[in-house]
Amino acid sequence: MDSNLSRRERKKRETHRRLMGAALQLFREHGYDATTVEQIAEAADVAKGTFFNYFDTKEAILPALAEWRLRQLEDVLMPERGAPASPVARIKMALCLVAEDPLANPSLAGRLFAAIMPHRQEQDVHPGRALARLLADQVHQAQVAGEIRGDLDPLYVGGVIRTLFFQQLLIWHCGQCPGPLPDLLSGMVDLLLDGIAGPRWRQSS
Amino acid sequence: MDSNLSRRERKKRETHRRLMGAALQLFREHGYDATTVEQIAEAADVAKGTFFNYFDTKEAILPALAEWRLRQLEDVLMPERGAPASPVARIKMALCLVAEDPLANPSLAGRLFAAIMPHRQEQDVHPGRALARLLADQVHQAQVAGEIRGDLDPLYVGGVIRTLFFQQLLIWHCGQCPGPLPDLLSGMVDLLLDGIAGPRWRQSS
DNA sequence: TGTATAATATGACCCTGGTCATTTTTGTTC
DNA sequence: GAACAAAAATGACCAGGGTCATATTATACA
Numbered sequence: 001m002d003s004n005l006s007r008r009e010r011k012k013r014e015t016h017r018r019l020m021g022a023a024l025q026l027f028r029e030h031g032y033d034a035t036t037v038e039q040i041a042e043a044a045d046v047a048k049g050t051f052f053n054y055f056d057t058k059e060a061i062l063p064a065l066a067e068w069r070l071r072q073l074e075d076v077l078m079p080e081r082g083a084p085a086s087p088v089a090r091i092k093m094a095l096c097l098v099a100e101d102p103l104a105n106p107s108l109a110g111r112l113f114a115a116i117m118p119h120r121q122e123q124d125v126h127p128g129r130a131l132a133r134l135l136a137d138q139v140h141q142a143q144v145a146g147e148i149r150g151d152l153d154p155l156y157v158g159g160v161i162r163t164l165f166f167q168q169l170l171i172w173h174c175g176q177c178p179g180p181l182p183d184l185l186s187g188m189v190d191l192l193l194d195g196i197a198g199p200r201w202r203q204s205s
Numbered sequence: 206m207d208s209n210l211s212r213r214e215r216k217k218r219e220t221h222r223r224l225m226g227a228a229l230q231l232f233r234e235h236g237y238d239a240t241t242v243e244q245i246a247e248a249a250d251v252a253k254g255t256f257f258n259y260f261d262t263k264e265a266i267l268p269a270l271a272e273w274r275l276r277q278l279e280d281v282l283m284p285e286r287g288a289p290a291s292p293v294a295r296i297k298m299a300l301c302l303v304a305e306d307p308l309a310n311p312s313l314a315g316r317l318f319a320a321i322m323p324h325r326q327e328q329d330v331h332p333g334r335a336l337a338r339l340l341a342d343q344v345h346q347a348q349v350a351g352e353i354r355g356d357l358d359p360l361y362v363g364g365v366i367r368t369l370f371f372q373q374l375l376i377w378h379c380g381q382c383p384g385p386l387p388d389l390l391s392g393m394v395d396l397l398l399d400g401i402a403g404p405r406w407r408q409s410s
Numbered sequence: 411t412g413t414a415t416a417a418t419a420t421g422a423c424c425c426t427g428g429t430c431a432t433t434t435t436t437g438t439t440c
Numbered sequence: 441g442a443a444c445a446a447a448a449a450t451g452a453c454c455a456g457g458g459t460c461a462t463a464t465t466a467t468a469c470a
Contacts, residue, residue, distance in 0.1 A: 006466085006467080007466070007467090008417070008418080008465090008466060008467075011418090011465095011466090012417095012418080015418095015419095036455085036456060036457085037456075037457065037458085038456080038457095046419070046420085047419060047420045047421060048420085048421070048457090048458090049419070049420050049421065049458090049459085049460085050418080050419055050420070051458095052457090052458065052459080053418070053419075056458095057457080057458075058456095058457065058458090088406065110319075110322055110323065113319075113322060114315075114318075114319035114322070117315055117318060117319070117371075117372075117375055118315065118375050118376065118378075118379045118380060142403070143403065145403075145405060146403045146404050146405030146406070147402070147403050147405050147406040148401050148402065148403045148406065149401055149402065149403045150403065152396075152401060157401060159372065159376070160369065160372070160396075163368055163369065163372045164365065164368065164369070166322075167322075167364065167365070167368045170322055170323050171323065171364070173323075174323045175323060191357075191365075192397070192400065192401055193400050193401055193402040193406060194400045194402060195397065195398050195399045195400025195401075195402075196353050196354055196357060196362060196397055196398055196400075197352070197353065197354065197398040197399060197400075198347070198348065198350075198351045198352050198353045198354045198355065199351050200350060200351030200352050201293065201351070201352040201353065201398055211436085211437080212436070212437090213435090213436060213437075213447070213448080216435095216436090216448090217447095217448080220448095220449095241425085241426060241427085242426075242427065242428085243426080243427095251449070251450085252449060252450045252451060253426095253427090253428090253450085253451075254428090254429085254430085254449070254450055254451065255448080255449055255450070256428095257427090257428065257429080258448065258449075261428095262427080262428075263426095263427065263428090
């Protein structure tokens, strides 16, 4: 598959991959802040400037890493692969799996979240929407199955779930939050499903 | 009120206020990134090092600014002051008002959000939960009024609303999102109230 | 193979956030 | 008010993110 690419393209992808691998390892080992761009570049055997030919900023490597890790998740979510038949259950499963990834550790998750959020005017389709899209896909399937209202934009709902996922993850990690993380995440999804309306709201609306 | 404070305390508060004022003005004028700590210190007529006697980091001034601005909002939310009688309507109103604040502009909102989110282990009660607490207060009133389920922790729900508020704000600001922002925010609250469950989920759960 | 052109790599350099030893100010005690 | 202690201000300094002019490498074409 790579053979019909030019040598240039092959080298480029190779360097890209080496940078990501080096970054992931160093982040895991020393955390985000304690890892310098120079160290990443060094470990990938390129000069510091080269790093910035591949990523606009130090933070920009995080969404790329996230997308990389997420691709492996996609086929685990197939019902044929043993995933639950219920789309909502699959959503919960996906969140639990993501939460277990080394990228979801306290030091990185916050940075990743910040990097994913559209700080500034994003021109084109920005990366880091990988999780939102993966979730949107499951949301769509849940809509077909009737587990989620059909009148909502799947990508919108996917974005909401992703955002709340990060919030819960961060709260659980460094706030003091009772119980295991999977329960917290599952409860969050249930809350979103059932809504927060009380009796007087439901009857009036 | 200040007269029974020592001169030291008075000067300290005065400097604190000057730093915040200078920062707000410069951020408004040039944006967050284009404003340096030295400029803020200069405008507040202190040395750069002094800034860091008052705020741990450049970002740390944002939650302080937010809290400052938010205090004015609190009494506008009193029903006696003309605010809606329905707590849920007051929540929506609060979000719209916050969205209009200069701090909620695209350049700052993202940074503020990132600063508010617990990146790392926060030891004590961290600042920047001001909005979550304000919302939690309204949520509690909504629970008393029966508009929101009584079995939920108000602070939890307040945190959820705050997080989704920022998400919507950022999406609307720099994504392309149809319609006026107040409608988007109101719709977001309604979604949270009604839940996203479809017919098959409701009957099965 | 030689040459021109575009893509990529490089590291010296700059800027700014953040630190810290030192100085200045304030409060206290005699 | 002199002497001392505690608090606060200061700016030289450092580290690391990010830039850019230049050097190197790959491709195209004769």
